[in-house]
Amino acid sequence: MLTGERRVKLLDAIENKQFISVSQLSEIFQVHETTIRRDLDELESQGLVVRIHGGVVPASIKQDEPVFEDRATENITEKTRIGKYAAKFIKSGEAVILDSGTTTLQIAKTLNEMPQLQNITIITNDVNIASVLRSNRSITTIVTGGTLFHDSYMLNGQIANESLQQFSVDKAFIATPALNVEKGLTHFNELLITTKKNMITAAAKRIVVTDHTKIGRRALYTFLPINKIDLLITDNQTDKKLIDEMYKNGIKSIESV
Incomplete structure (x- = not known):
């Protein structure tokens, strides 16, 4: 040859x-x-x-992710809109997991603007999310513990995983660096997907929140097949062809906001 x-x-x-x-x-x-x-x-x-x-x-496989400070300002308008919309799915009396991420951080910020919600429990592995909710007396915030990742302020590793295995929650809001139509939610770092899988297992409903720039990308490791996503909340710039393909591959529901 x-x-x-x-x-x-x-x-x-x-x-x-x-x-x-x-x-x-x-x-x-x-x-x-x-x-x-x-x-x-x-x-x-x-x-x-x-x-x-x-x-x-x-x-074509995504290899890494920018540090938090860069991600926090990237597509901030879309992330804020997604976060505000996603927060509406949280009801009084519920226990909810908020995954570490800049879009889930916007959910936490929105919860502080919703005084009608009472008796909420938020479980998170994100130091920033815990800090945002620290003064909200209507929310019990549980931090998983774990090893701090300095570039993202997330907690991960064995302690975080063992903590998450103790919970059974109503909803988990999951972030992802890449959502591939065929492979589902994918991540570039094998060490981080176990925590996400434990969040998913703990939840009765799995809600993915991500802006349009992550959809169509793929990373090396799949941690949630697309047909196991109960709801995807994304922004209105997401390609309609990709939305159609996701439905064909078994995603249950998509909201473009």
Whole structure:
């Protein structure tokens, strides 16, 4: 097989698998790992793949997330609108999980503007959300504990996971860096998805809140299939074709605000 032909097929294999190791590619194409590494170097220089520890992923897969300060101001109008709309789904007497994120932070801010709500319990792994709710006497705020991630102010890890496993709540509002039509909610960091899965398991209803820039993207690790989302709340700039495709793939309900 000629080098150019092999690299085309190599890229196809990577796109199909999403993640594949150098040794697996070597077996598939029956060439030495050194040859595969040269091919991957060339594909990476063209911006087609990204080398990560243990293998390679397509460049289309989201690899990281900006720090909180950058995300907090990005698409703030849309996030605020989503947060205000999402807060309406919280009723007096309910127990609710608010995932760490800049859009869920807007939900917390809106709750402070809703004095009619009484006897609410908010469980969160987000230091910023807890701080926003600290003076609200109508809300009991429970912080999961865990390891603090300095770039996002989220709490994660074993302590957070063990804490979340104790709860059974009415609703969980879940944030995501990427929502892929076929793969569902995806995340770039394997270490962070267990906490999200525990939030999802704890909730009777799963509500995803995310702006249009996250929809259509994908990251390496799926943590919630699209047909398990009870409600997606997004903004009105979300591509209508993507909305139609999400319905076809089993999402239960979508609100564009």
